[in-house]
Amino acid sequence: VVYKRERVGGVNVKSPVAILLIVQQFNGLWVEVGEGARAVPLAGHVGFDSMPDQLVNKSVNHGFCFNILCIGETGLGKSTLMDTLFNTKFEGEPTQHNQPGVQLKSNTYELQESNVRLKLTVVNTVGFGDQINKEDSYKSIVEFIDTQFEAYLQEELKIKRTLHSYHDTRIHACLYFIAPTGHSLKSLDLVTMKKLDSKVNIIPIIAKSDAISKSELTKFKIKITSELVSNGVLIYQFPIDDETVAEINSTMNAHLPFAVVGSTEEVKIGNKMVKARQYPWGTVQVENENHCDFVKLREMLIRVNMEDLREQTHTRHYELYRRCKLEEMGFKDTDPDCKPFSLQETYEAKRNEFMGELQKKEEEMRQMFVQRVKEKEAELKEAEKELHEKFDRLKKLHQDEKKKLEDKKKSLDDELNGFKQKKMAAELLQSQALQAGGSTTLKRDKERKK
Amino acid sequence: MPTPAVPAACQVEKTVPGPGMGDFSYVGIDAILEQMRRKAMKQGFELNIMVVGQSGLGKSTLMNTLFKSKVSRKSVQATSQEKIPKTIHIKSVSHDIEEKGVRMKLTVIDTPGFGDQINNENCWQPIMKFINAQYEQYLQEEININRKKRIPDSRVHCCIYFIPPTGHCLRPLDVEFMRRLSKVVNIVPVIAKADTLTLEERDFFKQKIREELRANGIDVYPQKEFDEDAEDRMINDKIREMIPFAVVGSDQEYQVNGRRLLGRKTKWGTIEVENIAHCEFAYLRDLLIRTHMENIKDITSSIHYEVYRVRRLNENNTAVAHANGLPQHHMTSHEM
Numbered sequence: 017v018v019y020k021r022e023r024v025g026g027v028n029v030k031s032p033v034a035i036l037l038i039v040q041q042f043n044g045l046w047v048e049v050g051e052g053a054r055a056v057p058l059a060g061h062v063g064f065d066s067m068p069d070q071l072v073n074k075s076v077n078h079g080f081c082f083n084i085l086c087i088g089e090t091g092l093g094k095s096t097l098m099d100t101l102f103n104t105k106f107e108g109e110p111t112q113h114n115q116p117g118v119q120l121k122s123n124t125y126e127l128q129e130s131n132v133r134l135k136l137t138v139v140n141t142v143g144f145g146d147q148i149n150k151e152d153s154y155k156s157i158v159e160f161i162d163t164q165f166e167a168y169l170q171e172e173l174k175i176k177r178t179l180h181s182y183h184d185t186r187i188h189a190c191l192y193f194i195a196p197t198g199h200s201l202k203s204l205d206l207v208t209m210k211k212l213d214s215k216v217n218i219i220p221i222i223a224k225s226d227a228i229s230k231s232e233l234t235k236f237k238i239k240i241t242s243e244l245v246s247n248g249v250l251i252y253q254f255p256i257d258d259e260t261v262a263e264i265n266s267t268m269n270a271h272l273p274f275a276v277v278g279s280t281e282e283v284k285i286g287n288k289m290v291k292a293r294q295y296p297w298g299t300v301q302v303e304n305e306n307h308c309d310f311v312k313l314r315e316m317l318i319r320v321n322m323e324d325l326r327e328q329t330h331t332r333h334y335e336l337y338r339r340c341k342l343e344e345m346g347f348k349d350t351d352p353d354c355k356p357f358s359l360q361e362t363y364e365a366k367r368n369e370f371m372g373e374l375q376k377k378e379e380e381m382r383q384m385f386v387q388r389v390k391e392k393e394a395e396l397k398e399a400e401k402e403l404h405e406k407f408d409r410l411k412k413l414h415q416d417e418k419k420k421l422e423d424k425k426k427s428l429d430d431e432l433n434g435f436k437q438k439k440m441a442a443e444l445l446q447s448q449a450l451q452a453g454g455s456t457t458l459k460r461d462k463e464r465k466k
Numbered sequence: 467m468p469t470p471a472v473p474a475a476c477q478v479e480k481t482v483p484g485p486g487m488g489d490f491s492y493v494g495i496d497a498i499l500e501q502m503r504r505k506a507m508k509q510g511f512e513l514n515i516m517v518v519g520q521s522g523l524g525k526s527t528l529m530n531t532l533f534k535s536k537v538s539r540k541s542v543q544a545t546s547q548e549k550i551p552k553t554i555h556i557k558s559v560s561h562d563i564e565e566k567g568v569r570m571k572l573t574v575i576d577t578p579g580f581g582d583q584i585n586n587e588n589c590w591q592p593i594m595k596f597i598n599a600q601y602e603q604y605l606q607e608e609i610n611i612n613r614k615k616r617i618p619d620s621r622v623h624c625c626i627y628f629i630p631p632t633g634h635c636l637r638p639l640d641v642e643f644m645r646r647l648s649k650v651v652n653i654v655p656v657i658a659k660a661d662t663l664t665l666e667e668r669d670f671f672k673q674k675i676r677e678e679l680r681a682n683g684i685d686v687y688p689q690k691e692f693d694e695d696a697e698d699r700m701i702n703d704k705i706r707e708m709i710p711f712a713v714v715g716s717d718q719e720y721q722v723n724g725r726r727l728l729g730r731k732t733k734w735g736t737i738e739v740e741n742i743a744h745c746e747f748a749y750l751r752d753l754l755i756r757t758h759m760e761n762i763k764d765i766t767s768s769i770h771y772e773v774y775r776v777r778r779l780n781e782n783n784t785a786v787a788h789a790n791g792l793p794q795h796h797m798t799s800h801e802m
Binding site for chain 1: 492493494496497499501504505506511532533534535537565567568612613752760768772780
């Protein structure tokens, strides 16, 4: 039986009887609300201490999901480290590096350990840092992260939604692989991390750290940390507000960035097979804390803070994205009266506006098309008409010619006929004349005889 | 612009053996359970229970018995005299209780005046209004641009409906109320003051009630349609066989067989509240608190609240479509 004192809502609840009765009105119905909840002692075992167990059971049945983004230049051992962290061989063969620009390749795996099922998504940046001009390298990464936030936001804003069974693809942790130069951060690193620190939990790690000696490593870590601080890059800090893990987390915070070595090959050390990298001069054991910080990384990332990483992503990074996105779309919180509508309403209105514009454009294009068709049609009609006219003219011409010719022919015929007639007449005359001549001659002779 | 590959669940299904196999093969994924537990303990839990029933059915006493402390409204009331109010009042009292490091903010919502009038028509309306107002409050907060990290949950998770122990059947008021409210909130019906019924009468009464509930299509908690898998169904079927629980409440302890037990002392014997041979209080307590609390809250948030939200958002859409010019904030007819 525990008696608790609590400072609740600005009222110092000192005695168990001190309560604040606030009366609220719910649409004409007076409701007395005992605000400033008081602490009451329990007289026996009630049983709600099983609540955390109930919650955990529900989560176990549901399964968990965790999404890691690995950013780093080609050849820094990103895939190997993932294999080592989760003790499994993820990808079949190494990715092709023949695409221009930075590609993000995402793979989802189902892992199970005792009764916990984890849906792990590993996103790899392919070709990061390979370009000659790296100015835009970070853009595709930012776009990818934003796309996942957008997908979640869309689901949350839907009218009929299924958040319960939604597969969360938002990036919970971003492992930034720093090349083990031993000097300082590259400007690409600073720029990329700066662009990402407000969108995702960044955990910088020094990759392939077996290339750096111990003394160089200490200097390197200090240099990196000071560069990050001076450039205002906010990397993920392991939470120290919960007493259970505050100590270990704050110790680990001091060791950032972790210097890691990854390996899936096993070497026999003593009588155990351990994950290690074998060199002619010695063997680097991955799980040896003197050799590298791999164990620390695994401890922090998976065994202690996985849930906190998920929570930070949801309550901080996602909320920021959501706030910015909604403000960008023109929503405001100022008018409490029409709020639930303004969000949905304005969203719908904007969408309708957009659709309207789209339709208008479509209409315009259609009109233009119709217009063009009409014009072309008119043109063609015109041409057709012209052709017809020409044809008519030619025909007429032809007919005229024909007529003329016919006239001529007629006149010729007439002439011919005339001639014929004349000829006939002449012939007749002649024959007559001959007869008559005979006769006429006779006649003339007769007349002479007379 | 390069597009990310569509994630597909790969066939790699790796079962990693537990920590006993030596550190190098143990990844530590199952440590997330511990992390969740820590987070839950730090955040604490919220539970809002509403009790509905006529005056004198022992609602306040039952609440006190359930949570083994003075959590009912009577304990915070200034006046000791109980006057039956002329209309239904809604009285909500919050308490912080803690057990073994688990903190809970318990809110008990009482409804004095329910069913006490001569004409009880529409007495469910203020209760419906209240429940919907809580959903509305949550919705408003959820829709905010700048919203709180943890939205305070004032939604009614569970409504315990007290049936008077007549021994015959449900009254029309009971049927009406449960029919309407089972659509918006989880209803747990209980037979109040069950020490006035013999075991046979009790069984008969329960059977009658179950029949009537079925005949009227009233789905009380645990609802058949929300059973998740075969295991759930099995457990819930057993519970469904037993509802409504016949309960007796008491906040006074008596000496029985050398032990101090909560009970009611009468001339013919002492009724032990937590003895399952005497009454079914223990089953109710186990259901509500020890086994199904999370499930009750889950159904409230993922089903009842979502139904409200869908209706509300659709309403706005039609209001916008008709460009009505109605004052947007007033509660339209959600009452059924």
